[in-house]
Amino acid sequence: LELIEVYSVLEEGLSEEERDYVGRFKSAIDFDRIADDLNGILSSMNLGSTRSASLIDEMRVLFIPGARIVRLPANPVEATEQSIQIFRDRFGAEVDFVISNNVTVDEVACPKTAFIRVLDNLLINAVHACRAGADSRVSVSLESNPLTGDVTVAVSDNGVGIPDEVKPRLFEPYFSTREAAGGTGLGLAIVRKIIRDYEGELDFESVEGQGTTFRFTVPIRK
Secondary structure: OHHHHHHHHHHHHOOHHHHHHHHHHHHHOOHHHHHHHHHHHHHHHHHHHHHHHHHHHHHHOOOOOOOOOOOOEEOHHHHHHHHHHHHHHHHOOOOEEEEEEOOOOOOEEEEHHHHHHHHHHHHHHHHHHHOOOOOOEEEEEEEEEOOOOEEEEEEEEOOOOOOOOOHHHOOOOOOOOOHHHOOOOOHHHHHHHHHHHOOOEEEEEEEOOOEEEEEEEEEEOO
8 A cells, every 4th residue: 555655656767658558547447446345355354264264164174174163152242343344345336234232242152163154144134135225224233231141133124125925934944035045045044943953042123125133142151
């Protein structure tokens, strides 16, 4: 970036034709946006590679004798902020992402990779539900309840909503309303299994044409 600043100064010494050529090239590669977002893009790539490494580590136990999984407990606030950062970098031009929380606990009784998998599946569904509309918005809220001993995470969108006839089949494996767009029908089935495995609860509410909210709870780590 410092080198680019030097070149920007030197541009003043170019001929009008040369400056025009440089300007067209900058426009073609969306230079201004990339320069502004470069640190965020690199940070997002770093998060993505870290997550990929964690998932690969879990898969190693299937193929490498004696391999052990290192399961890091999830900090729900940190994991959610990282997910939102990645989704903003990918879909921020189409969807507004909002996060709010009043979580005071550090960790929940669910591995970080599992928590992220649940959250990312719900986020991608929310994005697909609303990205084609005007003022598309996805919001995530976190709330800690010491009395019940759990953390509640809600993922909401202002998208198309879920038709009543589809709701009973929503968690069926391989059932998808997005087959034409490459949906596998496994996302919500995986979400429900993970939440059940870690003694949480999952529900949703949706009004067709107004939006959907998925809400899950995870016990606080003792």
